[in-house]
Amino acid sequence: MHTLVFLSTRQVLQCQPAACQALPLLPRELFPLLFKVAFMDKKTVVLRELVHTWPFPLLSFQQLLQECAHCSRALLQERPSTESMQAVILGLTARLHTSEPGASTQPLCRKHALRVLDMTGLLDDGVEQDPGTMSMWDCTAAVARTCIAQQQGGAAEPGPAPIPVELLDAGCLRRVDLRFNNLGLRGLSVIIPHVARFQHLASLRLHYVHGDSRQPSVDGEDNFRYFLAQMGRFTCLRELSMGSSLLSGRLDQLLSTLQSPLESLELAFCALLPEDLRFLARSPHAAHLKKLDLSGNDLSGSQLAPFQGLLQASAATLLHLELTECQLADTQLLATLPILTQCASLRYLGLYGNPLSMAGLKELLQDSVAQAELRTVVHPFPVDCYEGLPWPPPASVLLEASINEEKFARVEAELHQLLLASGRAHVLWTTDIYGRLAADYFSL
Numbered sequence: 001m002h003t004l005v006f007l008s009t010r011q012v013l014q015c016q017p018a019a020c021q022a023l024p025l026l027p028r029e030l031f032p033l034l035f036k037v038a039f040m041d042k043k044t045v046v047l048r049e050l051v052h053t054w055p056f057p058l059l060s061f062q063q064l065l066q067e068c069a070h071c072s073r074a075l076l077q078e079r080p081s082t083e084s085m086q087a088v089i090l091g092l093t094a095r096l097h098t099s100e101p102g103a104s105t106q107p108l109c110r111k112h113a114l115r116v117l118d119m120t121g122l123l124d125d126g127v128e129q130d131p132g133t134m135s136m137w138d139c140t141a142a143v144a145r146t147c148i149a150q151q152q153g154g155a156a157e158p159g160p161a162p163i164p165v166e167l168l169d170a171g172c173l174r175r176v177d178l179r180f181n182n183l184g185l186r187g188l189s190v191i192i193p194h195v196a197r198f199q200h201l202a203s204l205r206l207h208y209v210h211g212d213s214r215q216p217s218v219d220g221e222d223n224f225r226y227f228l229a230q231m232g233r234f235t236c237l238r239e240l241s242m243g244s245s246l247l248s249g250r251l252d253q254l255l256s257t258l259q260s261p262l263e264s265l266e267l268a269f270c271a272l273l274p275e276d277l278r279f280l281a282r283s284p285h286a287a288h289l290k291k292l293d294l295s296g297n298d299l300s301g302s303q304l305a306p307f308q309g310l311l312q313a314s315a316a317t318l319l320h321l322e323l324t325e326c327q328l329a330d331t332q333l334l335a336t337l338p339i340l341t342q343c344a345s346l347r348y349l350g351l352y353g354n355p356l357s358m359a360g361l362k363e364l365l366q367d368s369v370a371q372a373e374l375r376t377v378v379h380p381f382p383v384d385c386y387e388g389l390p391w392p393p394p395a396s397v398l399l400e401a402s403i404n405e406e407k408f409a410r411v412e413a414e415l416h417q418l419l420l421a422s423g424r425a426h427v428l429w430t431t432d433i434y435g436r437l438a439a440d441y442f443s444l
Helices: 004-012 016-025 028-041 044-052 082-098 136-147 184-195 218-231 251-256 274-282 304-314 330-340 358-370 395-400 405-421
Strands: 058-060 116-118 175-178 203-206 239-241 264-266 291-293 320-322 348-350 376-378 428-430
Touching: 004 028, 016 044, 028 044, 028 082, 044 082, 175 184, 184 218, 218 251, 251 274, 274 304, 304 330, 330 358, 358 376, 358 405, 405 428
Parallel strands: 058 116, 175 203, 203 239, 239 264, 264 291, 291 320, 320 348, 348 376, 376 428
Antiparallel strands: none
């Protein structure tokens, strides 16, 4: 249901030229709803002008695109439309043009208010994009191209010289996301010094940073040492994502350079060794972690005990734990449950792609009753539902092999009954890894 204010706002935006002319006359309290409606309905002309004349210091997608009193639709749970995102970026470009000397200053009282454009929290679930939506990388690249500053007459890339701007306040940028790039360690070593000038950067997301101590090379070692030195310049970093980076035996070197304890650490598919997990458990970071992602690291053998030590060290603060494809079978899960259930504040547990049986899942469900804050468990299809699995089954087999739908329907029904019987019907148990359930660090 929509409120009368929402319906009226939608009607006002039907004629975009008239709406743009009316913006200077409207009370600024209407701008948040105007932005949401324009973004939702792809009213790109109005959306561009809203960003151009935004009357508040902060324009936050997390605040503006969430469910609100006027509209229950949460646009953050949908992949952003290319048209709407481009309109926002064009509005940003318009601000740059009007900040040039001699440019029109109308309307100053609004145009000069915006200091922070916060685009964090947008859905980027890894699912293949359709032509009508933008990935987080596309958004990041587009904003970066828009905001390149020309300093001392030097252009940052071929083509027309960019406009001299001072838009990005070095004290305001909170996240830089460079995942899914092909820069390599050498390329990142060039970029990171420029990123480090943002003194209050809280989140840095990188992929494919290779510092494998088992296969060193002269160039690789030099680049890795330089990269580590630059990482030490971040004074306020709270989230670090290093997915698909070869960090075997190098985690201590990476984390020891940081000046403050992390609250979110993503180390998916990083080929971690037992000594890496032992270091992390003993480090100052463990006692501050709210989000930990160890997906794709084999935790079934000699890594199990160090992982349990890490879980013990972070139990008091951990809210979000992702263990997808970690080769955890019933034996390892049951051995870890006494420690896992000490994570009293845990809200999300991801176990997809692990070779667990129905018996193991039932044990987990029963023991997790003590975790009052738990809201979501993403579990694997039980091995009981497959036919002729090799043992231990590789993660690729669990992800690609067909399941017996009839058996799985019985599993779902039984889990649902157990949740009802334990008074935990509000907890979501699902196999949907693309269900937009993983929390963004800034929303924890």
